[in-house]
Amino acid sequence: MSDGFRLGIFLTIVRPEEKALLAAAQERGLEVVRYDDRDTTFALEPPSDLPDVLVNRSVSHTRSVYATRYFAHYGVPTVNEPEVLELAGDKIRTSMRLYARGVPTPRTVVALSPEAAPRAVEAVGYPAVLKPAVGSWGRLMAKVDSAESAEQVIEHKSALGAPIHSVFYAQEYVTKPGRDLRAFVVGDEVVAAMYRRSEGWRTNAARGGSVEAAPLTPELTELSLRAAAAVGGGVLAVDLMESSGGLVVHEVNPTPEFKALAGATGADIAGRIVDYAERIGRQ
Amino acid sequence: MTTQCPECEAAVESRTMVLGEVFPCPDCGTELEVTGKEPFRIEPAPKEAEDWGE
Numbered sequence: 207m208s209d210g211f212r213l214g215i216f217l218t219i220v221r222p223e224e225k226a227l228l229a230a231a232q233e234r235g236l237e238v239v240r241y242d243d244r245d246t247t248f249a250l251e252p253p254s255d256l257p258d259v260l261v262n263r264s265v266s267h268t269r270s271v272y273a274t275r276y277f278a279h280y281g282v283p284t285v286n287e288p289e290v291l292e293l294a295g296d297k298i299r300t301s302m303r304l305y306a307r308g309v310p311t312p313r314t315v316v317a318l319s320p321e322a323a324p325r326a327v328e329a330v331g332y333p334a335v336l337k338p339a340v341g342s343w344g345r346l347m348a349k350v351d352s353a354e355s356a357e358q359v360i361e362h363k364s365a366l367g368a369p370i371h372s373v374f375y376a377q378e379y380v381t382k383p384g385r386d387l388r389a390f391v392v393g394d395e396v397v398a399a400m401y402r403r404s405e406g407w408r409t410n411a412a413r414g415g416s417v418e419a420a421p422l423t424p425e426l427t428e429l430s431l432r433a434a435a436a437v438g439g440g441v442l443a444v445d446l447m448e449s450s451g452g453l454v455v456h457e458v459n460p461t462p463e464f465k466a467l468a469g470a471t472g473a474d475i476a477g478r479i480v481d482y483a484e485r486i487g488r489q
Numbered sequence: 490m491t492t493q494c495p496e497c498e499a500a501v502e503s504r505t506m507v508l509g510e511v512f513p514c515p516d517c518g519t520e521l522e523v524t525g526k527e528p529f530r531i532e533p534a535p536k537e538a539e540d541w542g543e
Contacts, residue, residue: 218541219522219534220509228507242509244535267540343542443543459543 213483214257214282216241216273218265222465226476227261234480243269252280259487260284261479262461267295267340270461285483286440286460294437294460297375298339307436309429310454312447313378320364323374327356333379335407336363339370344408346371349379379407380447380454387420387446387453389430390467390475392482393439396427398473400466419471429453441479443467490529494519503529 213236217224231238239257243264260277262284264270274288286294293299304311317326327334327350336359338346346363350356363371389399399422404415420426430444433455443462446453464475490503499516503526506512510523511534520534 217509219511220507221511225507225510240509265541266538267542340540340542343537345539345542462543 210237211484211487212237212239212257213480213487214239214241214260214277215263216243216246216260217263218243218269221463223463223476224263226468227263227480230474230476230480234484236480236484241273243273246273248273248276256280256282258282259483261483262286262291265461267291271295283486283489285479285486286442287438290438290440290442291460294442294458296340297337297457298373300437300458303436304433304455307432309433309436310452312380312449312454312456315376317374317376318372320360320372320374323360323376324353324356326374326376328353330376330378335377335379336360337375337377339373339375347408349407377456380449380456382447382449387426387448388467389426389444389446390462390464390473391430391434391442391444392478394431396422396430397475397478398467398471399426399430400470417466417470425453429455433458441482492529492531494521495531495533501531
Protein backbone atom coordinates (compact mmCIF):
# COMPACT_ATOMS: atom_id res chain seq x y z
CA MET A 207 0.00 0.00 0.00
CA SER A 208 1.41 3.38 -0.93
CA ASP A 209 2.06 5.70 2.01
CA GLY A 210 4.40 8.07 0.19
CA PHE A 211 7.53 5.96 0.77
CA ARG A 212 10.07 6.98 -1.85
CA LEU A 213 12.64 4.52 -3.18
CA GLY A 214 15.51 6.15 -5.04
CA ILE A 215 17.44 4.22 -7.65
CA PHE A 216 20.79 5.50 -8.90
CA LEU A 217 21.66 3.91 -12.22
CA THR A 218 23.66 4.13 -15.42
CA ILE A 219 21.54 2.08 -17.80
CA VAL A 220 18.45 -0.06 -17.43
CA ARG A 221 19.39 -3.72 -17.80
CA PRO A 222 16.97 -6.58 -17.02
CA GLU A 223 18.05 -6.24 -13.35
CA GLU A 224 17.11 -2.58 -13.10
CA LYS A 225 13.89 -3.17 -15.04
CA ALA A 226 12.95 -5.91 -12.56
CA LEU A 227 13.76 -3.64 -9.61
CA LEU A 228 11.64 -0.82 -11.03
CA ALA A 229 8.76 -3.26 -11.62
CA ALA A 230 9.09 -4.73 -8.09
CA ALA A 231 8.96 -1.25 -6.53
CA GLN A 232 5.94 -0.38 -8.65
CA GLU A 233 4.16 -3.63 -7.66
CA ARG A 234 4.65 -2.67 -4.02
CA GLY A 235 3.13 0.76 -4.56
CA LEU A 236 6.38 2.59 -3.80
CA GLU A 237 7.17 5.91 -5.38
CA VAL A 238 10.32 5.51 -7.47
CA VAL A 239 12.79 8.36 -7.89
CA ARG A 240 15.30 7.72 -10.66
CA TYR A 241 18.77 9.27 -10.73
CA ASP A 242 20.84 8.93 -13.90
CA ASP A 243 24.51 8.74 -12.91
CA ARG A 244 25.44 10.64 -16.08
CA ASP A 245 23.55 13.81 -15.25
CA THR A 246 23.04 14.01 -11.49
CA THR A 247 24.84 16.78 -9.60
CA PHE A 248 25.46 16.96 -5.86
CA ALA A 249 25.57 20.12 -3.73
CA LEU A 250 26.79 20.09 -0.15
CA GLU A 251 23.35 21.17 1.06
CA PRO A 252 20.72 18.41 0.99
CA PRO A 253 18.09 18.85 -1.73
CA SER A 254 14.47 19.09 -0.56
CA ASP A 255 13.07 16.08 -2.42
CA LEU A 256 15.20 13.24 -1.09
CA PRO A 257 14.07 9.61 -1.23
CA ASP A 258 13.64 7.50 1.94
CA VAL A 259 16.26 5.02 0.74
CA LEU A 260 18.61 4.81 -2.23
CA VAL A 261 19.39 1.61 -4.14
CA ASN A 262 22.66 1.97 -6.00
CA ARG A 263 22.70 0.27 -9.39
CA SER A 264 25.33 2.35 -11.14
CA VAL A 265 27.74 0.12 -13.05
CA SER A 266 30.57 2.59 -12.39
CA HIS A 267 32.52 1.92 -9.23
CA THR A 268 33.68 5.55 -9.00
CA ARG A 269 30.20 7.02 -9.43
CA SER A 270 28.72 4.46 -7.02
CA VAL A 271 31.13 5.41 -4.27
CA TYR A 272 30.69 9.18 -4.59
CA ALA A 273 26.92 9.05 -5.07
CA THR A 274 26.32 6.87 -2.03
CA ARG A 275 28.72 9.07 -0.05
CA TYR A 276 26.56 12.07 -0.96
CA PHE A 277 23.26 10.38 -0.16
CA ALA A 278 24.69 9.22 3.16
CA HIS A 279 25.84 12.80 3.76
CA TYR A 280 22.23 13.91 3.15
CA GLY A 281 21.03 11.37 5.71
CA VAL A 282 19.56 8.90 3.20
CA PRO A 283 20.35 5.21 3.88
CA THR A 284 21.83 3.48 0.86
CA VAL A 285 21.90 -0.10 -0.40
CA ASN A 286 24.74 -0.78 -0.32
CA GLU A 287 26.47 1.53 2.12
CA PRO A 288 29.37 3.56 0.69
CA GLU A 289 31.90 1.80 2.93
CA VAL A 290 30.75 -1.56 1.57
CA LEU A 291 31.05 -0.34 -2.02
CA GLU A 292 34.53 1.04 -1.37
CA LEU A 293 35.72 -2.14 0.28
CA ALA A 294 34.08 -4.78 -1.90
CA GLY A 295 34.83 -2.78 -5.05
CA ASP A 296 38.52 -3.17 -4.33
CA LYS A 297 39.81 -6.75 -4.60
CA ILE A 298 42.89 -6.01 -2.52
CA ARG A 299 40.96 -4.61 0.41
CA THR A 300 38.39 -7.41 0.09
CA SER A 301 41.10 -10.09 0.26
CA MET A 302 42.62 -8.49 3.34
CA ARG A 303 39.24 -8.32 5.05
CA LEU A 304 38.28 -11.90 4.19
CA TYR A 305 41.62 -13.12 5.54
CA ALA A 306 41.31 -11.03 8.70
CA ARG A 307 37.85 -12.48 9.35
CA GLY A 308 38.98 -16.05 8.79
CA VAL A 309 36.99 -16.54 5.57
CA PRO A 310 38.86 -19.07 3.39
CA THR A 311 40.18 -17.29 0.30
CA PRO A 312 42.75 -18.29 -2.34
CA ARG A 313 46.41 -17.44 -1.71
CA THR A 314 46.95 -13.86 -2.90
CA VAL A 315 50.06 -11.70 -3.22
CA VAL A 316 50.06 -8.05 -4.34
CA ALA A 317 52.90 -6.06 -5.91
CA LEU A 318 52.83 -2.30 -6.33
CA SER A 319 55.21 -2.04 -9.28
CA PRO A 320 55.94 -3.94 -12.49
CA GLU A 321 59.42 -4.67 -11.11
CA ALA A 322 58.02 -6.49 -8.05
CA ALA A 323 55.16 -8.17 -9.93
CA PRO A 324 57.09 -11.29 -11.06
CA ARG A 325 57.95 -12.01 -7.42
CA ALA A 326 54.26 -11.76 -6.47
CA VAL A 327 53.37 -14.30 -9.15
CA GLU A 328 56.25 -16.60 -8.14
CA ALA A 329 55.10 -16.43 -4.52
CA VAL A 330 51.60 -17.54 -5.53
CA GLY A 331 52.93 -20.26 -7.84
CA TYR A 332 51.85 -21.38 -11.30
CA PRO A 333 49.26 -21.31 -12.64
CA ALA A 334 48.26 -17.96 -11.20
CA VAL A 335 45.60 -15.43 -12.08
CA LEU A 336 46.45 -11.75 -12.45
CA LYS A 337 43.43 -9.54 -11.79
CA PRO A 338 42.86 -5.79 -11.81
CA ALA A 339 42.35 -4.33 -8.31
CA VAL A 340 39.11 -2.68 -9.44
CA GLY A 341 36.69 -3.86 -12.10
CA SER A 342 34.91 -7.03 -13.03
CA TRP A 343 33.18 -8.87 -15.85
CA GLY A 344 36.51 -10.64 -16.35
CA ARG A 345 38.18 -7.63 -17.97
CA LEU A 346 41.99 -7.48 -17.87
CA MET A 347 42.22 -10.82 -16.11
CA ALA A 348 44.93 -13.21 -17.20
CA LYS A 349 45.83 -16.77 -16.26
CA VAL A 350 49.58 -17.19 -16.37
CA ASP A 351 51.23 -20.59 -16.57
CA SER A 352 54.90 -19.65 -16.64
CA ALA A 353 57.37 -16.87 -15.82
CA GLU A 354 57.44 -15.99 -19.50
CA SER A 355 53.68 -15.51 -19.82
CA ALA A 356 53.62 -13.59 -16.52
CA GLU A 357 56.30 -11.24 -17.83
CA GLN A 358 54.27 -10.53 -20.98
CA VAL A 359 51.09 -9.78 -19.06
CA ILE A 360 52.95 -7.55 -16.60
CA GLU A 361 54.54 -5.61 -19.46
CA HIS A 362 51.21 -5.15 -21.27
CA LYS A 363 49.39 -4.08 -18.11
CA SER A 364 52.00 -1.54 -17.08
CA ALA A 365 52.00 -0.12 -20.63
CA LEU A 366 48.36 0.89 -20.10
CA GLY A 367 49.78 3.85 -18.20
CA ALA A 368 47.36 4.53 -15.35
CA PRO A 369 48.97 4.01 -11.91
CA ILE A 370 46.32 1.46 -10.95
CA HIS A 371 47.53 -0.80 -13.79
CA SER A 372 50.91 -0.99 -12.09
CA VAL A 373 49.28 -2.61 -9.08
CA PHE A 374 49.39 -6.37 -9.51
CA TYR A 375 47.01 -8.70 -7.74
CA ALA A 376 48.18 -12.26 -8.17
CA GLN A 377 45.97 -15.06 -6.97
CA GLU A 378 46.34 -18.79 -6.77
CA TYR A 379 44.48 -20.52 -9.59
CA VAL A 380 42.14 -22.90 -7.83
CA THR A 381 41.74 -26.06 -9.84
CA LYS A 382 38.04 -26.47 -10.09
CA PRO A 383 35.71 -28.81 -11.89
CA GLY A 384 35.04 -26.33 -14.72
CA ARG A 385 32.71 -24.26 -12.60
CA ASP A 386 32.42 -21.86 -9.72
CA LEU A 387 29.58 -20.86 -7.43
CA ARG A 388 27.73 -17.63 -6.89
CA ALA A 389 25.60 -17.11 -3.79
CA PHE A 390 23.33 -14.08 -3.53
CA VAL A 391 23.05 -12.56 -0.08
CA VAL A 392 20.31 -10.11 0.90
CA GLY A 393 20.71 -8.94 4.48
CA ASP A 394 21.15 -11.99 6.68
CA GLU A 395 19.92 -14.54 4.17
CA VAL A 396 21.31 -16.37 1.15
CA VAL A 397 18.38 -16.13 -1.26
CA ALA A 398 19.74 -18.27 -4.12
CA ALA A 399 22.90 -19.79 -5.53
CA MET A 400 24.07 -21.10 -8.86
CA TYR A 401 26.91 -22.92 -10.52
CA ARG A 402 28.59 -21.08 -13.35
CA ARG A 403 30.29 -23.26 -15.92
CA SER A 404 32.60 -22.33 -18.70
CA GLU A 405 34.72 -23.99 -21.35
CA GLY A 406 37.47 -21.49 -20.57
CA TRP A 407 38.91 -20.59 -17.17
CA ARG A 408 36.67 -17.54 -16.57
CA THR A 409 33.17 -18.39 -15.43
CA ASN A 410 31.60 -14.89 -15.36
CA ALA A 411 28.00 -15.07 -16.61
CA ALA A 412 28.74 -11.75 -18.36
CA ARG A 413 31.26 -13.68 -20.48
CA GLY A 414 28.67 -16.19 -21.59
CA GLY A 415 29.27 -19.10 -19.20
CA SER A 416 26.25 -21.35 -18.59
CA VAL A 417 24.50 -21.47 -15.23
CA GLU A 418 22.39 -23.85 -13.15
CA ALA A 419 20.80 -23.68 -9.69
CA ALA A 420 23.01 -24.84 -6.82
CA PRO A 421 21.73 -26.28 -3.54
CA LEU A 422 22.09 -24.03 -0.50
CA THR A 423 24.24 -26.40 1.52
CA PRO A 424 25.09 -25.49 5.12
CA GLU A 425 28.76 -24.88 4.11
CA LEU A 426 27.82 -22.59 1.21
CA THR A 427 25.27 -20.68 3.28
CA GLU A 428 27.52 -20.21 6.30
CA LEU A 429 30.55 -19.14 4.27
CA SER A 430 28.56 -16.76 2.04
CA LEU A 431 27.00 -15.04 5.05
CA ARG A 432 30.41 -14.72 6.71
CA ALA A 433 31.94 -13.26 3.54
CA ALA A 434 29.08 -10.78 3.16
CA ALA A 435 29.33 -9.77 6.81
CA ALA A 436 33.11 -9.36 6.47
CA VAL A 437 32.68 -6.54 3.94
CA GLY A 438 29.86 -4.89 5.88
CA GLY A 439 26.76 -6.71 4.65
CA GLY A 440 23.84 -5.70 2.46
CA VAL A 441 23.04 -6.97 -1.04
CA LEU A 442 26.08 -8.91 -2.19
CA ALA A 443 27.00 -11.67 -4.61
CA VAL A 444 29.63 -13.96 -3.14
CA ASP A 445 31.74 -15.89 -5.66
CA LEU A 446 33.25 -19.14 -4.45
CA MET A 447 35.36 -21.94 -5.84
CA GLU A 448 35.60 -25.57 -4.85
CA SER A 449 39.16 -26.30 -3.76
CA SER A 450 40.53 -29.58 -2.48
CA GLY A 451 40.22 -28.16 1.04
CA GLY A 452 36.61 -27.03 0.64
CA LEU A 453 34.96 -23.83 -0.56
CA VAL A 454 37.01 -20.63 -0.87
CA VAL A 455 35.65 -17.14 -1.49
CA HIS A 456 37.41 -15.27 -4.27
CA GLU A 457 35.15 -12.23 -4.76
CA VAL A 458 32.33 -10.32 -3.12
CA ASN A 459 30.42 -8.13 -5.58
CA PRO A 460 28.64 -5.06 -4.16
CA THR A 461 26.45 -4.12 -7.17
CA PRO A 462 25.62 -7.57 -8.46
CA GLU A 463 23.82 -8.64 -11.58
CA PHE A 464 21.17 -11.30 -11.02
CA LYS A 465 19.35 -11.96 -14.29
CA ALA A 466 21.10 -15.30 -14.81
CA LEU A 467 20.63 -16.33 -11.18
CA ALA A 468 16.93 -15.43 -11.16
CA GLY A 469 16.48 -17.35 -14.43
CA ALA A 470 18.30 -20.43 -13.12
CA THR A 471 16.61 -20.57 -9.72
CA GLY A 472 13.25 -18.84 -10.17
CA ALA A 473 14.04 -16.69 -7.11
CA ASP A 474 12.40 -13.26 -7.00
CA ILE A 475 15.67 -11.48 -6.35
CA ALA A 476 14.46 -8.03 -7.40
CA GLY A 477 11.53 -8.33 -4.99
CA ARG A 478 13.85 -9.38 -2.16
CA ILE A 479 16.16 -6.42 -2.80
CA VAL A 480 13.27 -3.94 -2.85
CA ASP A 481 11.80 -5.42 0.37
CA TYR A 482 15.21 -5.19 2.03
CA ALA A 483 15.73 -1.59 0.88
CA GLU A 484 12.27 -0.64 2.14
CA ARG A 485 13.07 -2.17 5.53
CA ILE A 486 16.32 -0.20 5.70
CA GLY A 487 14.55 2.99 4.64
CA ARG A 488 11.84 2.65 7.30
CA GLN A 489 14.25 1.97 10.19
CA MET B 490 5.66 3.43 -31.78
CA THR B 491 8.73 2.90 -33.99
CA THR B 492 11.93 4.73 -34.74
CA GLN B 493 15.12 3.99 -36.68
CA CYS B 494 18.35 2.44 -35.45
CA PRO B 495 20.95 5.24 -35.61
CA GLU B 496 23.51 2.78 -37.02
CA CYS B 497 21.66 0.71 -39.64
CA GLU B 498 18.32 2.57 -39.93
CA ALA B 499 16.32 -0.59 -39.23
CA ALA B 500 12.86 0.02 -37.73
CA VAL B 501 12.83 -0.46 -33.94
CA GLU B 502 9.58 -0.79 -31.96
CA SER B 503 9.23 0.70 -28.49
CA ARG B 504 7.04 -2.17 -27.17
CA THR B 505 7.36 -2.35 -23.37
CA MET B 506 10.75 -0.68 -23.14
CA VAL B 507 11.41 1.76 -20.35
CA LEU B 508 13.48 4.93 -20.35
CA GLY B 509 17.17 4.08 -20.09
CA GLU B 510 16.72 0.46 -21.19
CA VAL B 511 19.56 -1.00 -23.23
CA PHE B 512 18.94 -3.58 -25.94
CA PRO B 513 20.59 -4.83 -29.12
CA CYS B 514 19.27 -3.59 -32.47
CA PRO B 515 17.33 -6.56 -33.91
CA ASP B 516 19.05 -6.03 -37.28
CA CYS B 517 22.66 -4.94 -36.73
CA GLY B 518 23.12 -5.88 -33.06
CA THR B 519 24.39 -2.46 -32.00
CA GLU B 520 23.71 -1.86 -28.29
CA LEU B 521 21.08 0.88 -28.09
CA GLU B 522 19.58 2.89 -25.26
CA VAL B 523 16.06 4.30 -24.96
CA THR B 524 16.61 8.04 -24.43
CA GLY B 525 12.97 9.14 -24.85
CA LYS B 526 9.56 7.48 -24.60
CA GLU B 527 7.25 10.09 -26.07
CA PRO B 528 8.41 10.57 -28.69
CA PHE B 529 10.31 7.29 -28.77
CA ARG B 530 14.04 7.98 -29.18
CA ILE B 531 17.05 5.67 -29.21
CA GLU B 532 20.79 6.31 -29.26
CA PRO B 533 23.87 4.10 -29.16
CA ALA B 534 24.29 2.83 -25.57
CA PRO B 535 27.18 4.26 -23.55
CA LYS B 536 30.49 2.48 -24.03
CA GLU B 537 31.72 0.27 -21.20
CA ALA B 538 34.23 2.18 -19.05
CA GLU B 539 37.18 0.76 -17.20
CA ASP B 540 35.58 0.95 -13.74
CA TRP B 541 32.32 -0.66 -14.83
CA GLY B 542 31.39 -3.94 -13.24
CA GLU B 543 29.51 -5.55 -10.44
